[in-house]
């Protein structure tokens with residue numbers, strides 16, 4: 243489709259009917275038979291792929307609500323605005339709406355998990371080594387993380403209950419292997435669905451790599467010069483007017499040459515790598531995270547003289563600072579099904595803590611501090627089912 247756009251084919255006529263569609267999953271398994279309601283439309287039910295859709299919709303705001311089968315869904319309901327484009331709205335069962343982070347409250351870095359509102363914080367790892375960079379699998383059962391328990395950083399997995407018997411080493415390479423993130427189970431091109439992306443400097447510079455969830459099939463993904471890190475995956479149907487489809491967006495210093503990152507993408511179908519926005523050698527733009535609806539990227543930037551959280555709208559590359567503060571603000575993230583709340587780390591009270599910022603369509607931002615004990619950072623990279 244991107245090729246059609248790039249070759250300059252003109253379309254005449256105006257599309258006036260759009261659809262709201264999405265997938266409903268329980269721990270990664272499609273849920274069939276979920277009743278879905280939508281303002282002014284007859285109810286529908288999900289099919290064997292967990293898929294639902296409402297077609298023939300005109301521009302308006304619709305409330306979409308899943309129900310049935312005995313589950314609680316996240317979000318419980320969604321206000322979806324159709325504005326001359328199809329809209330995807332996924333739902334998951336509540337277990338997937340979790341927040342992962344690293345905390346030093348017990349004396350050294352461990353992985354923690356919490357509910358999306360910060361309640362229910364509990365420790366997953368319990369080990370004298372550094373346990374960092376947690377990422378929850380799209381089926382909600384497994385955490386990938388990085389640990390230096392073997393002398394240098396390697397990627398491990400452990401189940402969400404933290405059972406030591408489930409702990410599995412996935413990488414075994416000299417140098418740093420860290421920053422894991424899972425790819426979606428449905429949708430990405432061949433070779434990219436149900437993989438773990440990670441960062442490795444085993445070839446001499448940092449590159450994005452991928453592997454199967456059991457550690458087999460390790461292969462280099464990004465190929466440009468410089469150092470690449472912080473991969474995030476999404477189906478980006480409008481990157482400044484171009485339908486890129488499934489991409490990895492990542493940070494790289496390839497455009498600055500001085501260690502400051504810029505934002506880049508790799509199209510997983512064509513293999514093309516290019517800038518999302520122009521790099522600036524004087525600015526570190528890093529830690530990109532694609533939103534659950536694939537329409538935004540949150541990242542950190544020190545363009546204002548201190549690290550700030552920036553919300554980038556992919557369709558037009560507009561940038562808005564969120565939760566502005568003179569202290570360092572970094573490592574933005576999202577949880578499943580919520581495209582309005584950004585989680586981030588801030589040092590505005592001193593030590594790094596996990597915060598959330600919620601911005602309803604009209605009201606001012608609502609800020610919440612979710613952690614208070616020890617240092618808390620590295621909010622887990624999230625992948626959406």
Ligand SMILES: [Ca+2]
Pocket residue numbers: 350351352367368369370371372373
């Ligand atoms: Ca530890």
Ligand SMILES: [Ca+2]
Pocket residue numbers: 394395396413414415416417418419
């Ligand atoms: Ca290693």
Ligand SMILES: [Ca+2]
Pocket residue numbers: 548549550551566567568569570571
């Ligand atoms: Ca700041």
